[in-house]
Amino acid sequence: MTNSWNDIKNTDLVLIMGGNAAEAHPCGFKWVTEAKANNGAKLIVVDPRFTRSAAVADVYAPIRPGTDIAFLSGVMRYLLANGKIHREYAKAYTNATYLVKEGFKFEDGLFAGYDEARKNYVDRSTWEYQFDDQGMVKVDDTLQDRNCVLNLLKVHVERYTPEMVERIAGTPKAKFLQICEMIASTSTPDRTMTSMYALGWTQHTTGAQNIRSMAMIQLLLGNMGMPGGGVNALRGHSNVQGITDLALLSTSTPGYLVLPTDREATYDDYMKSRRFKPLRPGQTSFWQNYEKFFVSQQKSLFGKAATKDNNWAYDYLPKFDVSYDVLKMVDMMAAGQMNGLFCQGLNILMASPNKAKVATGLAKLKWMVVIDPLETETARFWENHGEYNNVDPKAIQTEVIQLPASTYAEEEGSATNSSRVIMWHWKAVDGPGESKSDMEIMSALHLRLKALYAKDGGAFPEPIVDTAWDYKKPENPDPAEVLKDINGYALEDIPDPADPSKVLLAAGKLLPTFAMMRDDGKTSGGMWIYTGVYTEAGNMSMRRDASDPTGLGIHPNWGFSWPANRRVLYNRASADPDGKPWSQRKKYLEWNGQRWAGGDVPDYGPTIAPDKNVGPFIMNQEGTARLFARAAMPDGPFPEHYEPMDAYIANPLHPKVTVNPVVRVFAADAKSFGTPDKFPIVATSYRLAEHFHYWTKNVHDNAVLQPEMFVEMGERLARAKGIKDGDWVEISSQRGAIKAKACVTKRIRPIMVDGSPCDVVGLPIHFGFIGLTRKSQPVNTLTPSVGDASVNTPEYKAFLVDVKKTTPPAAQPATV
Amino acid sequence: MTVEAKPVSRYTTAARINHWITAVSLILLALSGLALFHPSLFFLTGLFGGGQLTRALHPWIGVVLAVSFLGLFIRFFSLNFWKREDTIWMKNLGKVINNEEEGLPELGKYNAGQKLVFWGQSILILLLFCSGIVLWDTYFADITTIDQKRLAAVAHALCAIAAILIWIVHVYAAIWVKGTLRAMTRGSVTGGWAWKHHRKWFRQEVGKP
């Protein structure tokens, strides 16, 4: 979240699209009801289904799964064509006025530089600004130049007329325009809109671009950095924000630093592209501090072994060739290229797409370790469960080792929520039986591996042997000690740069802020963005002071919100270039003559005066936000609508380029995509409020509240197929087939796509063949093994299926 | 000279057992039913081992009554068809109540009052049985709607009260008309009783070999 859960109460308009907050985030949804009840806010829900969120919405509009960019680009077109943008904001705080290189173009669904053979944009040199002699970006403040970003954007979205949106997304024109009008109402400085999204946007082959589209809308409206504004990712697990921060992606290291590639063999190669000089005069370009964060992290990882002489143990880091995301792992397993697998808190048999492929892969492993508090389908993948998991155990030789782990309530530690607030939790009870905390399990494993490498050596034992593990109880570190390590501390006295005779921070002291980090090895810190969470003043994540002096939902002394306890990111943008709030109604930060004053920590130099013209988006080299993404996105600097890989229609915008042209498709999956002639129904998958993923089907009360797998379908489809409520239905895709009970509902209507009705079915993801709920074949039996072009999030939200009435599964077990 | 007539057989042993099973069931049903009918009589549940047992036993006793009464019905229904003399008897009910029975037509085995008791109880027990099934939640909760249950509750109560009233008439008549009770205890009545109350029947009985 750029803002916070609590901040949603400040909003005037909530747009829930690409998520179903009431269903999947009911506790966070309270802030929507708060905004509605006490701030007069309106709620818009755009979703293929009339969801629980829609049940309390002011306006609901249907959309075909996988067409969000068409819808959002249509919104952008509406805003630009009707002058409903916050012009002053866009000019000052975005790259709207920046000039883009002449050669940049977009034709027939492709941006400049596409290589048909390599299925990639190999030449992205034109996805760049025009620079002057000083290396500064050329701008046109008059917005007249046809190459300025805003004009290029206008041209790009011109095709997304309300009629085109209706053709692609199926959203009725009148509904669409009503929503545009409501969104446009927040282009004034005194009104804001908040965007709440979740995996409904990410789980597409255009996932990252879905979210970028919304970011662009919010920038055009001037809603970034504003109270009640922002683009807010609703995280789906407790602490999934924490795992993301601590390097969820295989190509990252903690704190969103980047793992070196195999093209960056030396430290200089690596740092060369990470100096991030400002592209506009006087800008902060905060990533200029990259090296400080990187060196501190290396000191934290390798301690004394990381020295200036060995480039802070740069060589110890793996250098990646390709992304080793979960899809890649499964592909390698299925190709017999992997021996072993650790599934720690991961039920991969249900969580990764194309269950058949996952099962094939698991069966080719020599061993698999499952670390989980619960019995999982993954740990039982070799077991025959009739038609729910029809495998031959004799044919599977994989050795499965299960290590029972404790749950969050059986251990203490920190968790980070969607608001980026790190909160400590305390142990309530001991875990059952022989369960151990994940930390203890991994520590034991680490120490044994280390001992083995120390004893036997090997090709390159140093990265393992030299890993710093200076905890008081190395076999089971105290989580507080680990949090201190993440926070960082001074290894030596840190002199004051202004007066080197003074000591800013004595050796051994915890770092109060990441500004204290040094690139000379004097500081250690596992993850710069968390610095400040554990200082000499104590464990900030334990704070539970609910007071909110400004009444804006900031709660500065509740836990610790990274970075720097900041609750709303880019909050400098809540004031105009002169430092005055855009409107008194939305007052958040303002320049008081000496410093930036307000209830929150400024996302800005606290004493940098407005007349210095430093942009509010300090992480960017430009100081401004990017409507034009340069080369940061693999699939283009502007979002473009591409059909899901299981394409329901040829792309009406450019039929020759129907799907995202840079999506990674494994050779093994080339024939795994469905076509509408065989699979004429669009399916989407989602969570139910009654369950959490694959866990709560093990909990009696949750199983009572939703006991069994079902498929939601509209009345038209049900009628055509002769299906009634509670009938058994077979749902098949190019990947496989499952059975589910029919839930016939008015809440899914056929969506008019290109003039003809498109039936949509919905499939909850929770049910499997382990647990207290009725047995079911996992839904990922149906889903395609392909991911987002940027980060490879699997495309669970839009795929093609067929349905037909069928017989009940053979061995429906008796009532538990 | 006093002439003693021989006793006349009125009920077989089986009929008497049948009657007394019915009678005991009816009394138990009345007691348990009234216990659940009016709060001031709830104390009667003590006779049955408490409220839960009273609630559980009452319908089963009802089943016994229904079966038992069915036996009585089969035995006696043909003797209870309405005859012309019954109408005359009914017209002279006032005289009957005043113990002035001279001039009334000769009657068969049952007089009109008894026939009315018979048919009244037959209909009421049928209604009580049906409404009782509706109210018997332990087994039949799901076969009817709540509105039907409400109707059944009212009907059951009304029928039960009517049945109790008829029962009172029935019992009182047995007490009032001396010589009656022995028909159900010993199975026979005196000739004089038969002559006085059911002369037509008496003539038939005497004529039998």
Next chain:
Amino acid sequence: MSVLQALDLRRRSASTVPPPPAGKAAAVEVAKLIDVSKCIGCKACQAACLEWNDLQQPIGVTDGTYNNPTDLTPTSFTVMRFAEHEHGDELEWLIRKDGCMHCDDPGCLKACPAPGAIVQYTNGIVDFISENCIGCAYCVKGCPFNIPRISKVDHKAYKCTLCSDRVVVGQAPACAKACPTQAIYFGTKADMTAHAAKRIIDLKSRGYGNAGLYDPPGVGGTHVMYVLHHADKPSLYSGLPDNPRISPMVGLWKGMLKPISLAAIAFAGVFGLLHYVAKGPNRVTEHDEEQAAELEERKGA
């Protein structure tokens, strides 16, 4: 739940209740306000109810709706009922938390024959006291909302207690505590009514011209109230009664019929007695015996 018998009672089934001792302050009436317009149907209230009351509802099957369990049971005191309401091109998904309404004039209590099996506290909560319950299911007939359920295990009636055991120690009911969107409020009936008024203003501003409070006068008002977008048509919400009242049949059964019946029985008894006293027994005369003997002789001859 009998622990709460320490509370002052306003009514007690099949009993007369003396008023609270003189000088004792009148209890404040409480109410739960369910704001249907804020409810997202997440069933947190159902889960909280199962947990707090330690209920072991069996795991069922889905019937193709979101209603699970599909109905109230002796081990599910509350269920969410989902209704899809189409008007014109617009759809509404009306989600109502069903459960005991805690009527001010409770039909269950009126119908109950077992003394003290159903009580109403002076705060308005209607509670079933299991130890006194005889399982007759008269409460089912008395209830205008079809709430009580009879357990097949112990043959006692069960329903929402409005967490009387929590309320007595100053806590809100478990469902209200668990509700993530504050669609369930709990407080004094006066406060809840005032709060509802504000919600109704908000709903009217959003185009729900018929928004209103459901506090049906037919049962004397309720201690569980709803804010409805369509207060003119409560039945849209999965059959919430438009104008609930204790069925006239129950009124008859538990009203007039009781005294009249006992009077009739007493009258019949007394009439018999008086008749016997006044007219004396009907005896067979010697003349009858002679006539009978004569006949026997004649036939026997």
